[in-house]
Amino acid sequence: MRPVALAAATALLLVIAGCSSQNDAPPSAGSTPTPGTSTAAVTSDVTYPVTVDTPLGEVTLDKQPTRIVSLSPSATESLFAIGAGTQVVAADEYSTYPANAPKTDLSGFEPNVEAISGYKPDLVVMSNDTGGTAAALEKLGVPVFLSPAPTTLDQGYDEIAVLGQATGHADETAQVVRTMRDDIATALAKAPDKPVRIYHELDSQYHSASSHSFLGSIYTKMGATNIADAADKDKTGYPQLTEEAVVKADPQLMVITDQVDYTADDVKKRPGWADVAAVKNGNIVTVDADIASRWGPRLPQLVETIADAMTKASTSATDSPAPATSSATATAR
Structure with missing residues (x-):
């Protein structure tokens, strides 16, 4: 991007970065150790050694990891939610949730093997294998669990x-996982x-x-018609549209995040956007960037917010009919 490279970079940034909301109570996972210190004994319901499948292939753990380094904000949230928070000794610079996660200056974009190994990890969780980091860590005897952004709900549950x-x-x-499935089903x-x-x-x-x-x-899954689909001929997941295409497609609901440097009011003031259904009917919703960009236990909150916004948009009295050529006009740059 411009077109594929930029879109991929944008997608990666949204997956790894995002600004955390501190208003939600963090999942209960006990106290978190100070980065770099030893951890307390933890219980396990798994018999070790255990072999698990990851996108990097099979990973065998001889014993339960007690010094985990997480280089993925999504993985950090999940680790705390599933009760492994006390095992995390260091997390990357964007792991801002929960509040007691041991956030450090470790980078998930440009991992530094020496800095990571300084925490003496017995497991490293990454969202992307950047620059051969996994191979370098494995040479040091550190197992690596690759936890990329899923493309479907089922993949996320499995991960x-x-x-x-x-x-x-x-x-x-x-x-x-059962709770997430139930809550997301209710929201859907x-x-x-x-x-x-x-x-x-x-x-x-x-x-x-x-x-x-x-x-x-x-x-x-919510039955929405996504106006970006026509622009995503390469199926990257993150196409770049033209302003003309967006206006012509006439979306009934527009979603932005609290991480962009503009607001819903700024969108309403864009020249030529006054007749766009979402603008005309006040159906621009701002969502938490963290929750929208990270796979994790807070996802049901996002689904419920969007479902409510879709209901409002579908019942807007002044909404215009779907443009006949909307599916062909959302061309990528």
């Missing part, structure tokens, strides 16, 4: 389940039967999340 197996919390993880059921044209804007350059992204797959 958390495997993480629970690796860390010795299979039973607690199963309960977390709130979506209107009538399709809603949706536009998720990632930045001021009109990058969006198509149905080929994890977030877009959720919109699909």
